Amino acid sequence: MYTVIGPVQSRTLRVIWMLEELGQPYDHVPALPQSDSVVQINPAGKVPVLIYDGTPITDSTAIMTFLADRHGKMTYPAGTLERARQDSLTQFLLDEFDAALWLAARHSFVLPEELRLSAIKNTLRWEFEKSQKQLIHRMGEGDFVIGDQMTVPDIILAHCLIWALTAKFRVIEPRLSKFLAQMRERPAFRRAVAE
Template structure:
């Protein structure tokens, strides 16, 4: 059984949600970043951490791709053009969505107060809205980001859109609003949201 360390109110949500989608059993240790139970497995003190067979794996994207590869689900095979497209979309979401939201979060309450720049959030919101327009042109016409099956980028995008609303970053593309509603109604997402 897997162990997942980190609170569900962080990127740990992605790992928990992936495990729910895959139907895998796991033990959840809802530890905050920088606590002893996290630092014991990740010296940087960051969450999430997945423990598999005694080995810690860090970084939410690395973890969910590992799980997808290991269970041969929610991913395209490595070395295929479909996987290259999937990895490209994953990187786009990390660079354009996750990075903007993470920077805004850091300037809201993570950085020391004297290092925070509140005005940066206006620029980040503008970038986030511009990135939404680019994303809808890259998305498949089917339900999910890559087509008719849920893949790793859907976990990242679904989490980022939820995070955006909590951070008051508006979702301006109707396609993404519909997509987010569909993703949030998935039973695995609902189970994870209750953690």
């Protein structure tokens, strides 16, 4: 049994969605970041945290990779060229999509008001749109990021696109809009957001 800690309105959604896709049972504790209960488990106070066998695992991507490897689903085998491509696309999404959205969030409501730079969001929006064009050229031919198999980067991309729309970042590539619509229709996604 897994325990997932963090609210669904955060990167915790990625982990819950992954568990739903894998068909694995879990307990969900929607504790907020920086709350005492989270800091006791993760001194950084960040969510999500996955507890497995009494051990906390932090960072949504590390958690999803652990789950995919452990259950042998939603990933390509380690040491294969397909896994190298999967890992490369995962890093691209974290560097180009997730990082821009997180920096915009920090300058919107996370940082103390006197440290926020609202003008930076224009640059981040421009970078986000440029990154979409780069991603389209790296995606496979199928319905998912790499091709015909759903993998870890699919959840990261879908979550980032949802986050982008909430943050008023435009999704300019029709293929990405279609991808997001398909991902939102997945039964596992619907169960995850209903948590």
